[in-house]
Amino acid sequence: MEEKRSVKLALLGLGTVGGGVYKLLERQKEELLDKAGASLELVKILVHNIKKERAGVDASLLTDKWEEIIEDPQIEIVIEVMGGIEPARTMILEALNAGKNVVTANKDLVAEYGRELLDAAQKNQVDFLFEAAVAGGIPIIRPLKQCLASNEIDEVIGIVNGTTNYILTKMFEEGMDFEEALAKATELGYAEADPTADIEGLDAGRKVAIMASIAFHSRVTFSDVYTEGITKISAKDIGYAKEFDSVIKLLGVAHNTEWGIEVAVHPMIIAQDHPLASVRDSFNAIFLHGDAVDDVMFYGRGAGELPTASAIMGDVIDVARDIRYQCTGRISCTCYRDTLVKEFKDVKNKFFLRMQVDNKPGVLAAIASVFGVHKVSISKVIQKVITDGVAELVIVTEAVKEYHMEDAIEHLKDMDTTREISSVIREY
Ligand code: NAP
Numbered sequence: 405m406e407e408k409r410s411v412k413l414a415l416l417g418l419g420t421v422g423g424g425v426y427k428l429l430e431r432q433k434e435e436l437l438d439k440a441g442a443s444l445e446l447v448k449i450l451v452h453n454i455k456k457e458r459a460g461v462d463a464s465l466l467t468d469k470w471e472e473i474i475e476d477p478q479i480e481i482v483i484e485v486m487g488g489i490e491p492a493r494t495m496i497l498e499a500l501n502a503g504k505n506v507v508t509a510n511k512d513l514v515a516e517y518g519r520e521l522l523d524a525a526q527k528n529q530v531d532f533l534f535e536a537a538v539a540g541g542i543p544i545i546r547p548l549k550q551c552l553a554s555n556e557i558d559e560v561i562g563i564v565n566g567t568t569n570y571i572l573t574k575m576f577e578e579g580m581d582f583e584e585a586l587a588k589a590t591e592l593g594y595a596e597a598d599p600t601a602d603i604e605g606l607d608a609g610r611k612v613a614i615m616a617s618i619a620f621h622s623r624v625t626f627s628d629v630y631t632e633g634i635t636k637i638s639a640k641d642i643g644y645a646k647e648f649d650s651v652i653k654l655l656g657v658a659h660n661t662e663w664g665i666e667v668a669v670h671p672m673i674i675a676q677d678h679p680l681a682s683v684r685d686s687f688n689a690i691f692l693h694g695d696a697v698d699d700v701m702f703y704g705r706g707a708g709e710l711p712t713a714s715a716i717m718g719d720v721i722d723v724a725r726d727i728r729y730q731c732t733g734r735i736s737c738t739c740y741r742d743t744l745v746k747e748f749k750d751v752k753n754k755f756f757l758r759m760q761v762d763n764k765p766g767v768l769a770a771i772a773s774v775f776g777v778h779k780v781s782i783s784k785v786i787q788k789v790i791t792d793g794v795a796e797l798v799i800v801t802e803a804v805k806e807y808h809m810e811d812a813i814e815h816l817k818d819m820d821t822t823r824e825i826s827s828v829i830r831e832y
Pocket residue numbers: 416417418419420421422450451452453454456484485486487488490491509510511512536537540706707708709712
């Protein structure tokens with residue numbers, strides 16, 4: 405075993421997460437020698453705007469020249485926290501091909517180019533770790549790859565976007581409408597200036613693709629994930645969820661079935677007594693089932709400066725240990741299967757459907773027969789008269805294939821007695 409006393413690091417990006425990594429490196433300076441078996445020395449920080457004022461940061465470390473990092477043979481770990489696909493992808497590939505280990509928080513990149521990056525790491529016998537890319541500070545990648553490695557995992561479901569969980573919590577508990585709750589989430593810094601990726605389920609979709617790949621040992625990319633956001637959830641829907649002793653959550657759902665992998669992100673009505681129903685505000689949680697371990701849940705902060713930096717630094721310490729024991733590249737790609745990802749139209753779900761219809765004899769019977777024609781079995785019907793002429797119908801179905809439900813909805817829309825299909829939400 406080689407006695408390593410110092411490992412040199414470069415940081416790509418000094419924004420929210422990069423700033424957190426910088427702080428933890430300072431805070432843990434003395435401890436790291438014992439924890440990692442080597443002192444960790446930050447020698448370069450790549451930024452976009454070198455002129456920006458950065459309080460508390462050693463300005464001599466800053467650079468806007470990638471060559472100063474990639475061409476320095478002493479830098480053994482590159483921490484990528486810039487975000488986006490390019491130039492992050494090219495820089496990471498160049499770093500791996502130069503024999504440097506890489507730690508990243510970049511879910512966009514891992515969800516799309518994970519295979520390419522892991523292959524490059526394997527070829528060069530270096531570590532490529534990305535614990536922070538899924539659910540920020542919550543350990544989930546390492547537990548899946550290591551602690552739970554002997555399990556056959558058949559289900560991973562998670563609340564993996566803090567912004568949308570905060571919005572839904574405020575709508576449920578304080579009666580806020582969507583716009584008001586989104587404004588509050590933006591004010592608190594949870595939502596991005598452009599919140600599309602959060603509220604449309606794209607951010608969660610990327611995280612679920614990464615988790616499904618690792619849990620089921622078969623590559624799932626972001627393009628395989630059906631995504632639907634929370635913008636259509638209304639106070640009325642929340643009211644019905646309460647009536648059903650349930651809540652509405654944006655869930656990432658992945659199943660490994662006999663017929664292939666099912667993977668999606670969409671709002672779901674979930675019973676109050678499910679552990680995920682109690683995950684409030686901007687917290688995240690991942691619930692999974694393995695054949696040996698049974699049910700497991702991971703809960704915590706899914707984003708933010710220090711929680712995300714905590715996951716990054718866990719990876720960095722692991723790499724430093726691997727460098728010390730000369731075993732980098734020990735745990736690389738774990739996708740040794742090639743399982744089909746099912747088309748979403750073939751996935752089965754239970755549905756909650758709320759619609760406005762003419763309030764007259766025979767309407768309910770006609771609607772029931774449409775469901776029958778399209779092989780949709782009904783489990784519950786609630787009718788509330790809104791005005792003399794209009795009734796609000798809520799229909800909850802048994803589990804049915806997505807395309808049967810879609811056909812039934814199209815058929816219902818064509819009926820003269822249908823005023824509006826107000827909402828369609830899946831039920832867990
Ligand atoms: P951020 O605050 O926008 O910071 C990005 C940093 O990268 C900035 O310092 C910026 O430089 C630098 N940068 C961007 N493009 C660059 C380029 N082409 N060349 C050099 N430097 C460049 O982003 P963040 O919130 O820290 O997120 C970073 C990564 O972590 C993303 O992949 C994100 O998805 C992931 N992540 C974030 C969170 C979170 O809570 N924020 C949680 C989990 C994962 P300047 O400072 O000069 O502008």
